[in-house]
Amino acid sequence: MNNPALRIRELTALLNRYAYEYYTLDAPSVPDAEYDKLFRELEALEAAHPQLKLPDSPTQRVGGQPLAGFESVRHEVPMLSLSNAFSPQNENGAFDHAEMYAFDERVRSGLGGRQPEYVIEPKFDGLAVSLLYRSGVLERAATRGDGSVGEDVTLNVKTIANVPLRLHGGQVPELIEVRGEVLMLKADFAALNEQQAAAGQKLFANPRNAAAGSLRQLDSRITARRRLHFFAYSIARSEGGPAPATHFEELEYLQELGFSLPDGHYGVFPDMAGVLAFYEEMSKKRPGLPYEIDGMVVKVNSLAEQQELGFISRAPRWAIAHKFPAEEALTVVEAIDVQVGRTGAVTPVARLQPVFVGGVTVTNATLHNEGETQRKDVRVGDTVVVRRAGDVIPEVVRVIFDRRPMREAAAVSDGLQGDMFDRPSESRSEPLYPQYRLPEHCPICGSGIEREEGEAVARCSGGMLCRAQRAQGLIHFASRKAMDIEGLGQRQIEQLVAQGLVEHFADLYRLDIPALQQMKENADKSETQPESGGEPLSDGQKNGKKQSPVKWAQNILAGIEASKQPDLARFLFALGIRHVGERTAKSLAQAFGTLEKVRRAPEPLLACLPDIGTVVAHSVAHFFAQAEQQAMIDELLAAGVSPKNQPVTLPLSQYAEPQKWLARLPGYKTSETKAAALWEQAGKSMAGLIGDNALNAEWQQWRKQPANLALLSDIEAFLNDMPSENEAQPESGNSAVAGKTFVLTGTLPTLKRDEAQAMIEAAGGKVSGSVSKKTDYVVAGEAAGSKLEKAQALGVAVLDETQLKALLNIDK
C-alpha cells in the first residue's frame, strides 16, 4: 500500500467497526488474531506518519502519556441529580409502592390531570459522564463533578472499549452531548480484585469504587487495562440531527449511533402499574445481571411533557430513582455454629443480631467453610457486613475490624473498671475472641469431622447415623422440586426426626394420625418453654387460626398420599444421590424411562449420556450398588410409592454406541477410535467381544477378569432389554426436535418460557442457556437481545413461536 493516508483511514474505520461488533453487539465478525494484525499495521503506519493519525484512531484505546492533572470542564447543560423513592418490602416480600404512586400523582397534576407514558430503565451504579461528539468524532469526555463543573477525562474514556470513538449508522448530528454511566461489570471486578490480591495490592470494595478509581487515573494506560463499560441514558443537547419526540426514541437513536443500552432491561409503559410490575421483575433479576444497579429510573416518556414539568431545585420533576431495598447491612455476630447438610458437609453459620436487609429479616448467614471464615477472619462479637442478593442465602461479606471487641473492653464490661494497673498495650489490642476453627466432632452425632485432601468442605463422617444428615436428606426428599410433599417443611421434618417418628424415606409413608398428633402436641409443648426458642410450626396454621391437631395431621397425610406417583425424574432427584441434580435426574429418566432400568444401569452406559460424565456416572452406579440403598427403594415401593414410567427420549442406541461405552470401561484405557476398531474386530457383536477369540491382547487380559466378564454380560443383557430406537421415540417426538439443542430468548406471545421448554423436552429436544455453534435453533420472542444477535452472527436457525409450534407439530 503506497498511500499511507488512505490505508490509515481504511484501517481506522475497519478496526472501529470490529470493536463495535465485538464489544457492543457481542458478535465478532473476525478472529481476534485478524484484529491484532490490522491493529499493529495501523500502529506502525501512525508511528511513521504521526501527522496522519486520525482523531478516532483505535490506537488511543491503549492509553497515552500520564497527565499532571485533570482540566476542568464547565457543563453547558448542568448534570442534575434525581430524587429517590423507596418501596419497602414486608416480611412476605410484598412491596409497598406508596411513594411511586405519590410521584405519579405529582406528575399527573403537573400535566393538568393527563396520564403520561413512562420509560423505566436501570439505575446503573457507576459514575455519570458526559461525552461530546463533534462531526461524529468523540471530542471530549467529562465527569459529573459538582454538576456544573467536572473533570476532563477524555483520554481515559477513549480507552473504554464500547464507547464509540466515531458515531456510526443513523443520521450523525453536527454536535451531540451524550450522557451515561461508566461502570465495571461484576465479572471484570472479580477478575480485577483477584489480580490485585495476587499482586499484594489493595482490593476494591465494590465495582463502583473500582470504576471510579479506574476512570480517575492520570495515567490512561492503567484505565485501559481496567475494562470499563459505558451505558448511554440520555442526550443533553444536539444540533443538526434528528429530534426525537420521546425519551424512548432518544434511546433508540443512541443505539443507532453505536452506544450500548441495557438489553431487554428497559421498557415503556402506559401507566404506573406497568412500571411497577417491571420494577418487581427487575428486582428479582438484579442478582443475575452482569452489572450492579441500585434501582430503576422512571422517566416521563414525552420530551414535551418533560419540559412542561420542569425542575425543582437540582432534580427533574419528570423522573425519579426508584431504589431497590438495601442488600447490605451491618450487624453483630452473636455466635458461630455449624450446620450439617444432607451429604454431611459441615458449614459454619454466623448467628446474627436480627437485621433487615434486601427486604427480609436476616438472623443467620453462611460463612461457607472454615477456610473462608479464617480468610475473612470472622469472630464472635464482630460487627460484620451481611449481604443478601435475591433468593441467595445471606452471607457475611466482611468484618468491620475497628469495631472488634478487644480484651480491655471485656475487662470494663466485667466490672474491672477500677483496675489500677496499666495493662501492656499488646494485651489491650488482643481480640476478645479467638480465630474461628471448626469443631473436631459433629455437634449432632459426635462422629469425627473429616476433610479430604484438597477439598474446602469438611464432612461429618456419621453418614446415616447422623440425625442431621437424615433430617436434611428427608427435607430434600419432601421438597418442592423433589417429591413435593405439601405440608412437610423443614421444621415438621426436623420434629419428626427429633422425636424418632421418621428415620428413612419410607417411614413417611407409614405415618398415621395418632403419630402425627402426638408429634404436634410434643412440639407445641416444647415451644411454650422459652429455652427451646424457634417459631411455632407455621404450616397448617392458615390465617393465624390454629388448626386442631387432627385436621393438621389429616392435611399432612393428604400431602404425603398425593406424592405417591411422582415423575421418574423427581423421584430420582429426591433420592439425594450425590452429584444428581434436577438436570441429571431428568437425563436419567429420559434415557431409561423406568426406575427398574435406572437402578440396574451399568456405569459405562451411564457415562455415555449427555450431561453425565464419569464422576456422576460413578456416583449413580455406586449409589445403586449399595444393598442398603436398593433395600430403601424397595421399601418405598412396598409403601405404595410408584414413580411414573416415561417415554425414552434420549435412547441409548443414540448415545451409548459400542465405541463410546467401550472407551468408558473401568480399568480398560482406550480411545473411542481404538474402541471402534475393537468393536469392528469383534464382528460388531457382543458375542464376539465376550467370546474367546483373539482380538487384541490387552482386551483379552481385561476380559479375563471375572468381574469384567460379569460387567460385559450385564451390559449385554441391559442393552437387549432396552427398546430399540424406533420404539424409543416418544409419540409426539419427531426427528426435527429429538436430540436437538434449543435456546429460548425474549418473551413469546403466548407460551411461558417453562411451557416452551417442557414442550421441547417432551419431544426429545434439549434447552440450553447460551448460544453456541452447537445450538440447533434459537426461539426468539419480543425483546430478544444479544442471544438473537449471536444466533444471527453464527448462522443458527431462528424460530418464532408459530414456527416452534409447527416444528413440534402442535396446532395453533
Ligand code: IVH
Ligand atoms: S438520568 C436529570 N438515568 O443517577 C436526570 N441517571 O441521581 C439525570 N444514573 O448522576 C440522570 N442510571 O449517575 C439517569 N438510567 C439513568 C441512570 C442515572 C444511573 C445516575 C447518574 C446520575 C444519578 C442521578
